Amino acid sequence: MIKAQICSQGTNWQEGGTELIDQWLHDPSALLWLDVEGETPQNERLILEQMDCHPLAIEDVQRFRNPPKTEIYDNYTMMLYRGISTFNDDLTIEQQTIALFAGVRCLVSTHKLPSRAINHYWPVAHAEELLSSPGLLATRIMRFSVGRHLDMLLGFEPVLTELEDSMQDKPNDALMREMV
Numbered sequence: 400m401i402k403a404q405i406c407s408q409g410t411n412w413q414e415g416g417t418e419l420i421d422q423w424l425h426d427p428s429a430l431l432w433l434d435v436e437g438e439t440p441q442n443e444r445l446i447l448e449q450m451d452c453h454p455l456a457i458e459d460v461q462r463f464r465n466p467p468k469t470e471i472y473d474n475y476t477m478m479l480y481r482g483i484s485t486f487n488d489d490l491t492i493e494q495q496t497i498a499l500f501a502g503v504r505c506l507v508s509t510h511k512l513p514s515r516a517i518n519h520y521w522p523v524a525h526a527e528e529l530l531s532s533p534g535l536l537a538t539r540i541m542r543f544s545v546g547r548h549l550d551m552l553l554g555f556e557p558v559l560t561e562l563e564d565s566m567q568d569k570p571n572d573a574l575m576r577e578m579v
Contacts, residue, residue: 400435400436400437400438401416401417401433401434401435401436401438401446402414402415402416402433402434402436402521403415403416403417403419403420403431403432403433403434404419404431404432404521404524404525404530405419405422405423405429405430405431405432405530406429406430406525406530406531407422407426407428407429407430408428408429412525417446419431419433420433420449420450423504423505427504429504430504430505430530430531430533431504431505431506431530432505432506432507432508432521432524432529432530432533432536433446433450433505433506433507433508434507434508434509434517434521435447435507435508435509435510436509436510436511436512436513436514436517437510437511437512438509440461443460443461443509444457444461446507447460447500447507447509450500450505450507451474452472452474452475452477452500452507453470453472453473453474453475453477455470455472456470456472456475456477456498456500459477459479459498460477460479460496460498460509465479465496467479467480467481474502475500475501475502475507476500476501476502476534476537477498477499477500478498478499478501478537478541479496479497479498479499480496480497480541480544481494481495481496481497482494482495482496482497482510482514482516482544483495483544483547483551495510495511495512495514496510496511497509497510497514497516497517497540497544498510499537499540499541501533501534501536501537502533503533504533505533506530506533506536506537508537508540514540514544515543515544515547516540516541516543516544516547517540519543520536520539520540520543524536562574562577
């Protein structure tokens with residue numbers, strides 16, 4: 400799924416799909432947020448090439464496992480990190496790679512599964528004028544992800560405390576496995 404938001408001349412805001420890329424390319428005052436979710440690698444590559452993302456950055460995004468990193472290219476700063484798609488009560492997680500390309504006039508986000516951070520900011524980006532600073536929007540998305548992770552860890556703390564107390568009272572291998 401590819402969705403886009405565009406704001407031109409400071410007031411004209413639209414939401415749509417890839418058709419907004421051409422509008423953005425032809426309007427030097429326009430600001431764009433393009434979100435690419437769950438696309439095939441071929442489609443994702445075509446979109447990122449159309450947005451003039453660096454070929455090495457595209458390779459990084461499409462690599463199966465890549466460490467989190469930030470790279471500065473001519474047109475974009477690419478931030479690649481592992482977002483959490485599922486966070487279970489027992490602290491087991493399912494991760495996904497999220498890439499953010501922040502340029503002067505646009506933010507491109509790519510991910511395989513729905514992202515809570517992106518879904519949190521998508522409906523409020525226009526009202527909060529977040530498109531006016533793609534770098535700030537990218538930072539907020541990442542901070543939301545980190546905050547969610549921290550909230551889950553802090554929420555797990557009482558469970559961990561209970562496990563530790565149980566280990567003090569009646570230590571056994573099963574409890575040790577659960578704690579580890």
